[in-house]
Amino acid sequence: MSDHDGTGIESDYDRIGGGPAVSRVVERFYELVLADADLAPFFVGVDMSSLKRHQALLISQVLGGPAEFTGRELRVAHKDLPITAEHFGAVVAHLVAALTEAGVPPEVIARVGAVLGATEKDIVTEPAG
Template identity: 45%
Template sequence: MAAVATYYELVGGASSVREVVDRLYVVLLDDPDLKPYFADVELPKLKRHMAILLSSVLGGPEPYEGRELGEAHRGMGITEEHYAKVGDILVTVLRDAGADEDIVQHVVHTLGQVRGSIVEEPSEVAG
């Protein structure tokens, strides 16, 4: 009986995930709305972290053992609009890399599951 390939294997494994992450951050850092979130970030470390996280989401062999997502994003003031924009960019990058729709929808579903841990609603309405 043949083993069923994971999404991680279907996208091409570690090298493909790294390429997706590299492309993701090129686009994110080129966006004037999103670039400020990365101003004081050690980008190589963040990219490694993101590659492990995405690999884990896709069923890769290395489990994500980083900080809990809510803790890692606390205090960043991430808005619903910016979270959705990052998600849309990730989906586009995945599709551009040849990910099939099942993989894309799995990632979209995961983004929906973790949204509440990452998005910070403003404590007051700006007036």
């Protein structure tokens, strides 16, 4: 078993294969998001390499990895974007698909899903429609 912080407790981050696995998941996640015609327009003009770095840090932290998430608060990052609950659900579904493809165990995906679910109120800015 590997454990990145020497506690003897293997985190979900270690369990799925650490940093390289997280990078692969982020790469695949963005492929899926940008191939989605409802979501792609949000990312026009966004610096994707810095966005991917932030996402990798965030996902690492959600999984109990070593990264400190240093991005702006999620509410601030999304406040000027007209994001509906439907957009939010589509993004989460793409992330779940990328994690599933990478062989991440279902119970780990469920924990990631629960953490992301708690961010919905900070990210969804538009009433349903």
